[in-house]
Amino acid sequence: ETSEVTLARQFGIGYLPLTVMNNNQLVEKQLKAAGLADTKVTWSRFGSGSAANDALLSGQLNFAAGGTGPAIILWDKTRTNVKVHGVAALSSMPNLLVSIAPEIKTIKDFTEKDKIAMAGAGSSVQTVYLQMAAAKEWGKENYKKLNSLMVNLPHPEGLNAMLSGSAGIRSTFTTPPFQYMALDKEGVHVVLNSYDIMGGANTFLMVWGTDKFRTENPKTFKAVLDALKEATDWINANPREAAELYVKDTGGKEAVEFIEKMIRDPEIHYTLAPERVLPYAQFMNDVGTLKNRPEAWTDLFFPEIHDLKGS
Amino acid sequence: MPDSIEMRRPRPEVHYEPIASESFGIVEKPLSAWERVSNIGGIRKLFILVVLAVIWQVYANNLNNPLIFPTFVDTVRALFEGIASGGLLLKAWTSIRVLLVGYAVGIALAALLTVLAITTRIGTDILETLTAMFNPLPAIALLPLALIWFGLGEGSLVFVLVHSVLWAVALNTHSGFLSVSPTLRMVGRNYGLGGFRYVWRILIPAAFASILSGLKIGWAFAWRTLIAAELVFGVSSGSGGLGWFIYQNKNMLEIPSVFAGLFMVILIGLFVENVIFNSLEKCTIRRWGMQS
Amino acid sequence: MPDSIEMRRPRPEVHYEPIASESFGIVEKPLSAWERVSNIGGIRKLFILVVLAVIWQVYANNLNNPLIFPTFVDTVRALFEGIASGGLLLKAWTSIRVLLVGYAVGIALAALLTVLAITTRIGTDILETLTAMFNPLPAIALLPLALIWFGLGEGSLVFVLVHSVLWAVALNTHSGFLSVSPTLRMVGRNYGLGGFRYVWRILIPAAFASILSGLKIGWAFAWRTLIAAELVFGVSSGSGGLGWFIYQNKNMLEIPSVFAGLFMVILIGLFVENVIFNSLEKCTIRRWGMQS
Amino acid sequence: MNQHDVQGSLLEVQGVTLQYKTVEHLITATYKVSFSVESGDRFVLLGPSGCGKSSLLKAVGGYLTPIEGTIRLQGREVQRPGPDRMMVFQEFDQLLPWKTIAENVAFPLHASGKLNKREAREKALEYIAKVNLTKFADSHPHMLSGGMKQRVAIARGMAMEPAILLMDEPFAALDALTRRKMQDELLQLWDDTKFTVLFVTHSIPEAIRIGSRILLLTPHPGQVKAELNSLARDEHDPALHQALEDKINHMLFADKVEDEREVHHA
């Protein structure tokens, strides 16, 4: 077993279970329970999923966390070597395409001059959602119909651009908490909800790792998974405390009520079980982004969670 | 005929009795109060800074879009809040520490490369080729290798910092070396100096003006790179530096704090330029009459 | 006594009949084949490049982690595929076009600022202050203002490019101007040259070595910035340049293509250094004996 | 005499004190130097090394502002340098390295608006021939020996045919015969155009040969010791030459001995 386990978290409410694991030292606790009290736990934070992937692939990171999209792409690319799989889901959250333009009510209302800001335009989760929506609306072969409207801007810049009306941006496809900040402003409304596209709740963030680490360090792997489970259960049982912990962790500038409301939002699930990951991955395979086609959700995740009710 | 002009006006010869130079007294040209004030560089610069701050305030007020561009006053307020509560100074110090390490290593490597370049012909080719190849590469290109070689944490940050300091400093230093006057080089070699001593005793002081601007550019680009890299690399321990502070506040749409972080960078830049680099210039190239 | 040595050995006086200089013939020192080959800079550099490529190949093979660091061969293959099918050349051209605009504007502004700085004292203060303040700011800090002023697309890219070219070029140019020998300045002013003509006819050629390294550094940093900025800035998908190509492939984990994109940057860098900057050096500072 | 005083001279230097202010030192180069140069004078500044000859010339050229006293040219105070006062500097690096020899000589002719490009080049080549450098007209300055560079500078200064030519030890780097030829060229030009020349030299025979009036300066910091008339151009009596030489020698020598004693005691 390794003497040090490294985990990554990123910024945002979707990573709340990791925040709890970090702050409450749940991994240490589970390691101790597993008889690995000497294992050092190191937390990193990355500004982007691709940096976390680099770290994972260079062997510096054992557990990466991020969007479902990058995780599935990494799974696809590592079939023949390090065999990355999902460890567990983190959270399901809707991603909203919001607009400040009153005439844009559905995606059919976009014209050539209506740009849509999104992070990682062309490859991000939001891109895939929008392509799925387009495929649904205009047929599978037209899934790229809205691609020409996508404009690449990081989430905060995209939101700012829309709210301030600069650069002609009036719509943005974004994530929590940005979409809720946006909806707080007058005139901003939802054009598209990722849940509607997927037909229900859909895993937005997950944790993944390499098969090599798991087989070489089964106890450590199990301890981390258990810690994640403990954190998730605790959040679901104590939303108020979880919100307080989150606010404290990020510097105490946000309102606890606002965070608690989000945690209690019935649309937001903190669960280890993947939700609608398979259809998402199969769509990516359909449009050629993935070379390998997963036939069951269990193809994408390590066996430790195969007993959960995933999809 | 040729001397007609002189012939026209015979002038008397004149003799003077020179006085001893001790009895001159001190001669100074009197200056008006305005001249005296405007002769102080610090006051002129302060004036410029005040003008810039006023422009910022007025423009931001007119723009009236605090999510994009907060006013100067709001930024300063956020700066003080950040310092008082948010440990902004600590974060700045974290960044500066990493920066100084990267800067020092970068300069040392630049010295090594340029010494090699100036003493051997293949060294010149290596320096020119490496600079042309690697200098245009963005820090992100180095990330994978940095992770393999240095792991998470500061090692990798230092690596990208070195990348952004090394080439600029090496380029300027090498060009400075090549521009040293042939006479000075011959003098140095006349003394029997060779290799490192020749570079250290002759070429470096002789090319100091070029080296200094290389150092200034390297310093600035180290900051740029550090802040950009902290966003990507994130933090592996502790609370991160200024770049992470900016990134986090941006994500929370705390725009005045974002600008407070950037303002901190500006303040550090002004300090380094006006205190460190300026004094260095004064006791070297200015004092030596190598730059006016 | 003092002349004892001369006295000791009276030497005969010698007279020669010099021959006409036309009858010298051409005297050339013979060189060995190896010397002649190694005298060609291009061959030496090619050798270095081959060595680097071999190191790359061997290291990548040993590392055996193609998702982090593909081999040289894979990269070259991806490069050719990218050129053949992916419109890599078109993307490179898109980048170069934006780059050249930003570079040109940056140089023009640098020229303006340094002319101002060299002709007026307050101009010097302004240049020093602005450089110290803005040079350390990362491109991302300019994003909000860029969006307000130039909207999405190339305008904003050009804006950040200017930011990364302007200060480096201005710093080096200004320091070069200040290092021009007092005699040459006096000569220029003796001719009655002033203001812009003085800068153009005297200071710029006299400080050309410094200016050239400023231009080289500016060029490299423009590339870095462009590639980094294309990731962040509003590029409408499908119309991006090399940075966008690299970013997309990185997101898709098409790592050989990522390296092919970076390799393209390296190739362009080598071309610009060895063809453009080198020729420029040869017909200026080398020809003028201002750099050895 | 009276008329001359009322009219004013071409160049009037009155009580000029020159100082250099550096980071650490304040160096007085000349102290209350006064002299006046008439139109057509060949005025020589003579004095020991470091006495402020170059500094005086630079002040007249407009490169150095006196901290005391005034310098008037045709009644107007000298404010800035200009092509009406062409200067031949003492330094070897006074040629523009990026221009060929011909271009170096032609450039001021053209830049000051005197001649068009073609004419400037023609005139440049003419003067380059006078200084025996035709073979090197298209070379760059770094390919020249020290003496050759100085000859180019002389050609450049003379080609401008300025109202006042300021020459700072222009012939110091030249061998006896080249020097002789250059002196002849200078006098020839003077015969042709009757310009005024202010000439620094450290050679007493040269001063007597070239100058019509000679200013003697004390050692550092320079003060005026005497202002003498030189011999007429057609005066070829070696005895007279020797006598003047000895007189000047003596005036400078007296100081020198003191100076030396000072140093040895220091």
Add this chain to the structure above:
Amino acid sequence: MNQHDVQGSLLEVQGVTLQYKTVEHLITATYKVSFSVESGDRFVLLGPSGCGKSSLLKAVGGYLTPIEGTIRLQGREVQRPGPDRMMVFQEFDQLLPWKTIAENVAFPLHASGKLNKREAREKALEYIAKVNLTKFADSHPHMLSGGMKQRVAIARGMAMEPAILLMDEPFAALDALTRRKMQDELLQLWDDTKFTVLFVTHSIPEAIRIGSRILLLTPHPGQVKAELNSLARDEHDPALHQALEDKINHMLFADKVEDEREVHHA
């Protein structure tokens, strides 16, 4: 005579052709120049401006490699510069601008391992006094006049008391009296330490006064015209001096007239 030929001289220059290769030109500076310098010689190179005197000195100094011929010092071919051949250059920018005058003179003494820091400074101050610059010992070179800079370079060269001193027109920028003093100092030093000096000058009287042996060079490209003995140091007869001066003058002058004719026809 025979013994001397067998033993070999201190410095043996044999058939040396020097060329400069620039981007555009190939300039021959000297063509097949041969001469030999005995230990203790005061060997003067004399020739018109641009004839290759400086180039020859640089070749002996080890800065320039002959493309033909050999230069041997004590039997070994000259490969690189070294402190055994201290050089006083012709250029004014030969002082290190970042060192004070005293440091400039002391530095080579210390750097070459001859003396420790304190001794080096003492010796430096001693020689600075000899060139009358004690007042400026702690100034930086940019605060000095042209002649003062050259005097520092002379002090630096002499303070090293090298086996061979190479001096390139060291006194050109000096006034008559300072020059005289410097010449005396040089001869005094020679009397004390009997070093060998290779001296470039363009002044024939100086050559006769300083030199024990004189090499005459033709105009560019330099070839040896003659190698003459100078007068003995204790020979004070002005007529003999004048005779030798005239002889040398004539030998150089003959060429010069040709040269001039050439140019005027070109």
